[in-house]
Amino acid sequence: MQEAFIVVRDLACRRGDRLLFRNLSLSLNAGQALQVAGSNGIGKSSLLRIVAGLAPAFAGSVESQGTIGLVDERPALDPHLPLGKALTFWQGIDGAAGNELSRLGLADLLDVPVRYLSTGQKKRAALSRLIGQKAPIWLLDEPLNGLDGHAVELTEQLAAEHCAAGGIALIASHQPFSLPGMEKLALADFAA
Numbered sequence: 001m002q003e004a005f006i007v008v009r010d011l012a013c014r015r016g017d018r019l020l021f022r023n024l025s026l027s028l029n030a031g032q033a034l035q036v037a038g039s040n041g042i043g044k045s046s047l048l049r050i051v052a053g054l055a056p057a058f059a060g061s062v063e064s065q066g067t068i069g070l071v072d073e074r075p076a077l078d079p080h081l082p083l084g085k086a087l088t089f090w091q092g093i094d095g096a097a098g099n100e101l102s103r104l105g106l107a108d109l110l111d112v113p114v115r116y117l118s119t120g121q122k123k124r125a126a127l128s129r130l131i132g133q134k135a136p137i138w139l140l141d142e143p144l145n146g147l148d149g150h151a152v153e154l155t156e157q158l159a160a161e162h163c164a165a166g167g168i169a170l171i172a173s174h175q176p177f178s179l180p181g182m183e184k185l186a187l188a189d190f191a192a
């Protein structure tokens, strides 16, 4: 896996006319995981989007090396395509890859249009695409929302395997996420 890192220095985030957090610094190297915790609206998703380069920092800097895969509430796959075709589209871009279809319980759903999948199935399909992407940096925004107990354990296990293989996981979640050795950052400590 490509050697990856994330270095965030003195980051501040402003959305609209509100400063959400400031003076946030963190650093993640290969194999490390960090959970960003905090209440609704505190800025967890905003932090992930800044790290992904999808939103601007108000102050400070983000430096990273390695391809980034972001999974959030936005649709990861074309809702109009059957699941199999939607994943094949991304395989054409990411390269032919094992998408862990059986493990994720998706093998029997390949003919079903993505828009008809249940909340948990959509979430597992997004994970399947992420795995196919082979990005060393995983940014997971509320990855356990809508998942049943089995899927929660599977998601935690996939994240642990990703880190054991030298990947990085930055996880925004207000609920417990079990991952060996994961550090925790309370975003409230940096509230503006």
Ligand SMILES: Nc1ncnc2c1ncn2[C@@H]1O[C@H](COP(=O)(O)OP(=O)(O)OP(=O)(O)O)[C@@H](O)[C@H]1O
Residues within 6 Å of the ligand: 015, 016, 017, 020, 038, 039, 040, 041, 042, 043, 044, 045, 046, 047, 174
């Ligand atoms: N484009 C925007 N313009 C103005 N305000 C925004 C914008 N995007 C987000 N916000 C506000 O920024 C704040 C932080 O939102 P964000 O989604 O980062 O929080 P969060 O901690 O991920 O919340 P949740 O746990 O509910 O997902 C919220 O008050 C939200 O309304």
